[in-house]
Amino acid sequence: MSTFGAPPAGNPNALTPGDCCVPQPGNDGISCLKWSPTANILVSGNWDGGLRCWQVHEQGGQIQAMPAAQVNHPNNAPVLSACISADGTKVFSGGCDKAVRMYQLGQAPPNNVPFQIGTHDQPVKGVGYIRSSNLVVSGGWDSKLKFWDQRQQQPVGVFDLPERVYDLDVHENLLVVATAGRHIIEYDCSGQPREHSRVTALHKYQSRCISCFPDSKGFAVGSIEGRVAVHYLENGAGKQSFTFKCHRQESSVYAVNGIAFHPVHGTFATVGSDEAVNFWDKDIKSRIYSFTETKRPISCAAFNNQGNLFAYASSYDWSKGSSNVPQGNEIFIHKVKDDEILSKNRNVSGHNR
Template sequence: MSGLFGTASASATSNTVGDLSKDVAILNPPDDTASDLAFSSARDFLAVSSWDKKVRIYEISASGQSEGKHLYEHDAPVLSVDWSKDGSKVVSAGADKQAKVCDLQTGQTAQVAAHDQTIKCAKFFELPNAGAPMLVTGSWDKTIKYWDLRSSNPVGSVTCQERVYTMDVRNSLLVIGTADRYINVVNLADPMKFYKTLQSPLKWQTRVVSCFTDSSGFAIGSIEGRCAIQYVEDKDAGSNFSFKCHRDPPTGNTTQVYAVNDISFHPQHGTFSTAGSDGTFHFWDKDAKHRLKGYPAVGGSITATTFNASGTIFAYAVGYDWSKGFSANNPNYPNKVMLHPVQGEECKPRPSVKKR
């Protein structure tokens, strides 16, 4: 069976333990922990934002080789990166309280957004009949703002209950996770109000939200090794559930739990990954409520993940995530971005389940 980085044996996919042996590190990774990863939907270009204040863009070949194509800087750690739909622009944002857009065709970078505090998330989206891509930014100043790249002022601002920690967009669905476990759902056809507000079904701080590929719902990951599957419409609420992940087997009365740092949905199959502070990632089928594959620990916390547009590459960043505080950081902590070739049945849903 042909895979991205050569040929995989059929036996490698026959059990639930995944194979890391063909994973490849990108060349010339960031100098500090990567905070976010995003693949272009137009071609296999990977954007990486980092705590070293830089955004790097790599071209990934079919053989898994990487080549640096472009680099630009912020004035402080960069926490978020995303691509425009046509693959011509990258947006990044971070602790310098601004968002920048880089035009890949010209190499020019310009500030396009500002907040009163750190911008945690920046995402492109497109409205019907708008004629141009739009941006939404979410900040620790407790607001989200909408931006038309042709204007220096926001076209709208909405105040959230608390600081914005995570945000995702899929089609007209915008989901925002804040401090105090609030989740706000926005229909981008009516972007100035919350379509729905809930508190996370998970008892601990929200780390990540990620929209389903069909926009019917979203996954939530918390700092306490749990993931929740949540549908937008009340008629589907019976399908909501949560499950434990990223935990060590209990020893006596103690279970070591780890933060779920990122969740990424496979663009074709609608299955998804979780990755955590324990240095592992797993692939899941939400409809079958089944773990497809679990992978051995990679030697450090996984801070960010993403699939490429065809679903043949799963990229994950390894670096210190501060989950154990200042004292656990050291110069020898691994810092890399890895490319995992998705092969065979790894991300395919269980065939016995009807897909929505």
Template sequence: MSSFMPAANQNTNPNKSFEVAEPPNDSISSLSFSPKANHLVATSWDNQVRCWEIQHSGQNLASTPKGMISHDHPALCSTWKDDGATVFSGGCDKQAKMWSLATNQTMTVAVHDAPIKDMAWIPELNLLVTGSLDKTVKYWDTRQQSPAHTQQLPERCYALSVKQSLMVVGTADRNIIIFHLQQPQNELKRIVSPLKFQTRCVAAFPDQQGFLVGSIEGRVGVHHLDEQLLSKNFTFKCHREGNEIYSVNSLNFHPVHHTFATAGSDGSFNFWDKDSKQRLKAMQRCSQPIPCSTFNHDGSIYAYAVCYDWSKGAENHNPAAAKNHIFLHLPQEAEVKAKPRVSTGRK
């Protein structure tokens, strides 16, 4: 859809973000922060899962590598248990691993027939949910070898998002499947994505009333589940530059203000308020795509990766020359706090 970046803009870090030490050796596929502390995990195409401790004092940040585990093939996704001390990761080896940071022990806790594309921990059920290209989601009690439940999907799972009892799953062929996790074996609703192109990411609303969906065609859909709120649904364009159109790779709700961030293959991230339908802040474009991003537990740090995102295939990737970065941005309140839309109409 696009050539990547004009030669004039080759700045990897135009927003002057803090850079995390000792980044992965290949493209970064997921980022996730501990729900309890500023511990950041990254999965990578170099098969590794890495963890850093982030020290945050005022406007100052520092990062200390805390450990690393390996998969047999590229690692694609990660999530944390609600204890803040256990990391789950999954990937192309079709396995999910559980990593205890306290003991540095790992064990395989989930197996699929194809790569695991996304995952989430469900505190209310004490279960791990994994979504795979084998067209299933599986729920796992990590003390058992077999899944607690296997749910067939209409197509390959590309993304999933859990917020308390709501789970949203995006698959190939633009299916969006909604589950109420008190009855995970039953689909609550299945819809076709409001976006006309392939789903790239989803994010359940913090209030569980709906979800966001992002596509490869530089567009986000805001969708409510209640039939009476369907008039509030809308889509909007983003991550575009003139006629160039880029994928929306990541959607993250702010944990306090419930505004959200988008990050895309154009190398930019933006903050938005869905309720007033406005962009709160547009950041400068980096010279490489942003494939993944996440907020920490209190929203004071926004982490994003800058690296090749495979949107142009392996033939356009040179591992020897490619640089992989993880940056930390400290959001200002004006960037992420909701504000009413200013009317420009005359009285």
């Protein structure tokens, strides 16, 4: 039991005192957090080259996390992105070794290095899994989007992009890619993936993160200047694309490091360089809940498939360069309450009253 995460007593980097502090989070910055779609298994990617997994459950009313596995990209090359297959058996990752890799959960790979299924000419910044076709999609700083079937090391499809990939996300048959230059490219992945449309992000500065709506009817993009753009694929009555300011403190502006949608209610979390976490409702254009600021930037976050657990990383995001780097990296798991993620104008099923 000593290896299980325990709720920290007054940990200044946790959102609430009861949040589970995940053990063995790694020795360098945490770039991504992903939950399995089939079980409470949490996966992280780190700048130390590690890809780590934990089994998470509740015991005695407390959330607990047990280290389950760790594999590493070669030469400690930073892991920049990860995703999990629809059946929860495989983890895919991309990073600074320019490779797309696959790890079969529960099976130790040779030399503890995940199997390479693809490659780019530059670091791989984003990976995603397309359930309908069982394809893995990867986007790199080589301005390429590639699709892989896991059984061969040649892509089954390649798209040229206008710029380097900064982030991508997949939900059902919607794939969205955010690149440098504020380009957003939308793809329809029903059948053979094909480009649907291109738009320019509504915010005025560099995009940093992107996330699909749970109903696949749009997406949200976070920028380096403390602003989120909410884009609908089809504008309609009450569904007009818009932007809003967040992660700002008086005259200071901070990057939005991550956007995580709640899988049930469609509300969402933003995390930022200002050490803050906020929950929002896009339908009524309102903030639902704001947590007390932590003592480190929040680099990434994710809700589990049921929406009752929220994982977040207290980790340096390099927003201030190499000076005054805060020590340590931690991952926490917060048990989500209805009044935090559900606005008063919604009922518990997630539909507007």
